Amino acid sequence: MFYHLGRFATRHRWLIVGLWMVAAVIALPFAPQASQVLRSGGFVSPDAESQQAINVLSEKLHVNTNIVQIIFESKKYTVEDPQFLQQTQAALAGLRGWKEVGQITSFTDNPRQISTDLHAAYVNVALTSDPNSSSLVLPEFQRRLHKMPDVQSMVGGGPVFYEDIQAVSESDLRRAEFLAFPFAIFALLFVFRSVIAAILPAVVGGCAVVVALALVFALGHVTELSIFVLNITTLFGLGLGVDYSLFMVSRFREEVAHGRSIDEAVAVTVATAGRAVAFSGLTVSIGLFGLTFFHINMLHSVGIGGIMVVLLAVIAALTLLPALLAMIGLKVNALPVRFPRFSKNKSVNGLSVVNEDELHHGFWYRLSHVVMRYPLRVFFPVLLLLIGFGLPFLWVRFSAPDASILPANVPSRQAYTVLQERFNQRETTPIIMAVQTKGDALSAENIKYLYDYVQRIKAHPYVERVDSIVSADPRFTLEQYQSLYSHPQFISDPYLSAFLKSSVAGNTLFVEVVSKYGMVDPHSQTLVQAIRNTDPGHGISVLVDGGTAGNIDYVNSLYTDFPLALLIVSLTTYIVLFLLFRSLVLPLKAIIMNTLSILASYGALVVIFQQGFLHQLLGFTPLGFVEASSPILLFCSLFGLSMDYEVFLLSRIQEAFWQTGDNTRSVAIGLQRSGGIITSAAVIVIVVCACFATADMLIVKALGLGMALAVIIDATLVRGLLVPATMRLLGDWNWWLPFSGIQRHPHGLAEFSAAPERSEVSTQDASDVQMGGKR
Template sequence: MFYRLGKFATRHRWLIVGLWILAAVIALPFAPQANQVLQSGGFESPDSESQRAIDTLVQKLHVNETIVQVIFTSQRYTVEDPQFIQQSEQAVTHIRTWSEVAQVTTYLDNPRQVSQDRHAAYVNIQMKSDANAAAKLLPDLEQRLQKVPDLKASIGGGPVFYEDIQSVSENDLRRAELLAFPFAIIALLLVFRSVVAAVLPALVGGFAVVVSLAMIFGLGHITPLSIFVLNITTLFGLGLGVDYSLFMVSRFREELIHGRSIEEAIGVTVATAGRAVTFSGLTVSIGLFGLTFFHINMLHSVGLGGILVVALAVLAAVTLLPALLSILGLRVNALPVRLPRFGRRPVVAETTLDPHHGFWYRLSQFVMRYPLRVFFPVLLLLLSFGAPFLGVRFSAPDASILPSYVPSRAAYDLLVQRFNQRETTPILMAVHTRGNALTPDNIKNLYYYVKRIEADPRVDRVDSIVSADPRFTLEQYQLLYSHPQLIADPYLGAFLKASVSGDTLLVEVVSKYGMVDANSQALVQTIRNTDPGNGISVLVDGGTAGNIDYVQSLYTDFPVAVLIISITTYIVLLFLFRSLLLPLKAIVMNTLSILASYGALVLIFQDGFLHQILGFTPLGFVEASSPILLFCSIFGLSMDYEVFLLSRIQEAFWQTGDNKQAVALGLQRSGGIITSAAVIVIVVSACFATADMILVKALGLGMALAVVIDATLVRGLLVPATMRLLGNWNWWLPFAGVQRHPPALAEYLAPVDAAREYTDSNETNIHVGGKR
């Protein structure tokens, strides 16, 4: 089938190129607009208890989560000074009358909104719209916020956080693209020593990215997609598009060197490298498909975007690239570039000539001579790289994942440093009673339930209608709420109105510990696991509860995703390699690479190793989605190289029937190209590691480190050592025995006349079959 596809691409080359150009022309106006339909949030699970709690509070009590915080600071005045009071009120005058604002709460309304040094206070501005819509209104809000001479205003809160995620993600993407394209071209020039050959992979990757972004623009109108889709699309589009094209172009040049005609060389290229590309793309897509099983929209949408760009990268590699190669023919080596020689031959030459010589052949021979001496030290080294992951601490993303120069991060740092953070992140309880919450029986039940919570040593304070004034007794509360319309105290009347609606009321618990502290998390779990009794039910929300639910939601779904990815990949590789053990070995090898990158995540982002060089503030935790994103991305990417390596080893085994010789030949034929492809992915990933957004930085850096480990320790040492130890069991299939020479590929692997003459890739011409 693949051979016929190569022949078809040769015969209809101009039609195929024309269709791709047409697709790119249509896509160009829409691709730059993809960010306009993407959303900044998507970290919530709709099925979690915290989400159900806030949904209840919004529905019954009209609690509004969309709050913009304006923090006023002064070095000269304290919050009690008339100048501070007058200027802070003046600053928000026009905001109070804005139709988009539901309520403005100043520190005069709530004294707990004052900093510990009393030189700062914040104002809560409740917006009527949700966070994503409110983010669009921020420019208008900033215009309405009056400047005052003695106070500095900093703006933060959810909408500002979402807006900053959007802008920082777009800036990160532009920076990565500006760095990735030239570096990828330079790497390709070093590999091919020809401008034309080097441009082809970059061209195919560019086509895949542009068309993918346009399709994401359309998809974003149908279903909510995260802003992080932009980064994953460009990262995979460039990395895999260039990788796949690199393998195809290299194989094409190799077939020309071995004396095939252009049409025949393209047919064989698609039948061998194209087949491997297709199965490789399938395994990468399977890994990304695992992300779609998560209830978190950010992961779900990143999985959809990744699958889309990988499919287009494969399609471009097996259709557009063969068509371009058939048009170029021998001109694929045109415009040679004279570069300093790093070794005796360029990569392409070393992987196609002298199959019984070269660095990779010698390395494999060494490994197979001492397989146990290589296997165990490398295995222990990889496990030691992953060991720091045993001390991982997970958390949900907050403003600390953003760079310090953006408004929401600056406001977040102010709140953390100068305010009592426990007051800004209380535990919220949506309490449901049997019948009206203000009946004497319900007030009694609530009173004793709140007393039980207050007795917990981890609790600092409980704010509720039955603990509003510690001087009140149960009987006084019952009498007071028997006629709520007669309450004379304006504060208590307003508190009651905001806290109770029918059979639902809001209770706030302030912990003695920080939001991500283990004691606060244990307190939330205690409240959730303790039955209030007497017909009372409770749903718990708040920063700590949301954090717990976020991590729990991710790692409840993760084992299912891992299982599905592993089983599906195993089946695909079983059909590709016709072996029972090779797919299992490939999965284990990939897992080792991923574990090593996990250890790096903990060392760098949790513990702060190299944080000054990498330019970020250590989090003290690992953002919970990062290991999942890395697993689904690296699993497919590492399998990419496994597929290409094992495909060449399989070809050699079909030709020789000798496992040891096949590993040596396969590694020799593919080692240099796989290393070159890995270098390009490392370069592209490292460009994304320059991102200011820690989520993107972690993904880029984790992928780069994993590919470095995968291309050196795993593919260069562990894979050949394992295959040497397994021997012919590598190729065993039940009921079929050892598969040595499948007829489907026999004709493509038959010996051909060797090239009668070969010029170094630094020369202008390539000699094939005696013709220039």
């Protein structure tokens, strides 16, 4: 099938290239606009209890969670000085009466909004606009917030946080693209030593990214997609587009140097390297498909965007690239670039030609034989080393993302830091409860049940205070509350009357619990679980929200869905690799090898982002935890990406085994033929990932850094040492296939491996890239 696809590409080369050019031209105006349809939220599962609590409070009590916090601070005045109040009121004058502002809750209304040093206070401004469109009103909001001479202001809160995520994500993407393209082009020039050959992978990767971003723009009008789709689309589009093209161009140059005609070389390239590209793209897509099983929209949409760009990269590599190669022919080696060579091989048509005898003196051939001579001595130390890299993950602490994932210079992060350092954090992040009774909440019977329930909560050792209609004044007895609420319209105390109006509607109550500990403190998490596990009885239902509850629900939602995603991804990948390698053992070995490199990157997440190792060099403040979605993003991204190299390596080993029937020799030949070019591809992917590791957004930084580390480990320890050692230990069991009805080789594929007797070729880079022997 792939051979005929290659033939089709050569016959219709002009049509294929023309269609791709038309697609790119149509996509080009829309690709830069993709960010306009993407959302910066999507970290909450609609099924989470905390989200259900907010839904109830919004529906019944019209609680508005779309709040901007304005923090006022002054070195000259304290909150108690009249000048402080005068200047804050003057600063807010432009916001009062504006149609986009629903309510302003000042520190004069709630003294708990005053800092502990009395030199700062904050005001909550509820916006009337939809949370998804709040970013549109923020510029006007800032303009209406007047500047004062002695009282400085800063804005924070949810709408500003999500606006900053959008801005920082786009800035990170521009920086990563600016850094990645030049490095990738230089690496390709170094590998191919030809300007034309180096440009081809860049063209294919660029086309895949541009068309994918245009599709994201279109899809964003139909469904809600996360802003992080931008990063994953560019990361995989560039990385895999260049990777796949690198393998294809390399194989084409090899086939041409063997004496094949241009059309035949293209067809054989698609039949061999193209087949591996197709299966590799399938395994990467399967990994990203695992993200679609999550209820968190951020992961779900990243999975959709990632699958789109991977499939486009595969389609471009199997159609556009063969068509371009058929058009260019031998000119693929035009415009040579001179770099120092580290081999004495002669050159034919711009390619390194290696005799049969020289094959057995290549670096990768010699390394594999050393490893396979002492497989146990290599296997166990490397295995223990990789397990050691992953051990820190045993001490991982998960949490939901907050403003700490942003750089220190953006508004929401600055406001977050001030709230953390100068205010009582326990007061700013209370536990929120949506309580619903059977019948009217203010009936004498329900007041008794609620009073008893609140007293039980107050008795918990981790509770500082409970704010509710049955604990508003600690001097009141149950009987006094029952008497007071029997005629609520006659309540004379203005504070209690306002509190009652904002806290009760029919059978629904709003209750706040203030913990003695911080929002992410384990004691506060224990308190939330205790409240959720305390049955109020008497038909009363309770839903718990707040920062701590939201964190718990976020983590639980992710890791409730993760086992299913992991199982489906692993099983599907096993089936795909079984169809590719015609073996029951090789797919299992590949999955285990893959998992080891991923676990090592998990350990790095804890050491770097939770414990702060190298944080000054990498330019971020340690979180003290790992953002909970990062390991899942890494698994689903890396499971396919690392499998990419495993597929290409085992494909070359498989070709050699079909010809020789000798497991040990086929491992050495396969590693030598693929070692250099896979190393070159890995270097390019590492460079692209490292460019994304420069991101200011810690989720993107963790993804880029984790992927770069995993690919480094996979390309060195796993592929260079662990794979040959394992294959030597397994011997002929590697190729075990008990089903007699299944063909050992795909029909006709073995003949494409046969090379002319005269020589072997490699696309030689600085470290003896790809040397060949008789196939």
